[in-house]
Amino acid sequence: MEVDEIIKILNEDFVREIEATMIYVRNAFIIPQCDPSRVTEAIAVDEMRHMNWLADLIVKRGGKPTMEHKELDFGKDDLESQLLKQVELETEGIERYKQQISVIDDPEVVGVLKHILDEEKRHRKEFRMRLEKIKH
Numbered sequence: 484m485e486v487d488e489i490i491k492i493l494n495e496d497f498v499r500e501i502e503a504t505m506i507y508v509r510n511a512f513i514i515p516q517c518d519p520s521r522v523t524e525a526i527a528v529d530e531m532r533h534m535n536w537l538a539d540l541i542v543k544r545g546g547k548p549t550m551e552h553k554e555l556d557f558g559k560d561d562l563e564s565q566l567l568k569q570v571e572l573e574t575e576g577i578e579r580y581k582q583q584i585s586v587i588d589d590p591e592v593v594g595v596l597k598h599i600l601d602e603e604k605r606h607r608k609e610f611r612m613r614l615e616k617i618k619h
């Protein structure tokens with residue numbers, strides 16, 4: 484795979500991490516219940532770390548991180564809708580990272596993406612646990 488193609492993929496990931504960071508920071512303030520709010524806040528910080536790791540990979544390969552995110556979709560403001568939205572974002576990330584890991588032939592990039600993938604799986608689990616709690 485050409486380096487330009489890798490930079491393009493990493494930039495798409497970078498923008499998705501920006502969007503996740505902002506949606507989670509915002510939701511953490513809107514959610515009145517303490518536990519799901521604190522978890523969402525902590526995960527927002529993880530997503531910002533993912534931005535940093537991706538930006539590092541992009542710059543090392545001669546690219547520049549792009550900040551052009553689309554209009555944010557926060558969904559509805561009740562806790563169940565927020566958690567469902569957050570699970571959906573994690574699932575999209577998991578699918579994207581898995582696919583990228585299978586096609587990118589740059590070992591450093593693949594190593595970082597695998598690390599991010601593990602964290603996205605843990606995030607989804609955390610959000611799903613909170614979703615289960617409110618359903619019962």
Ligand SMILES: [Fe+2]
Nearest residue numbers: 500529530533
């Ligand atoms: Fe992430």
Ligand SMILES: [Fe+2]
Nearest residue numbers: 573602603606
């Ligand atoms: Fe995540």
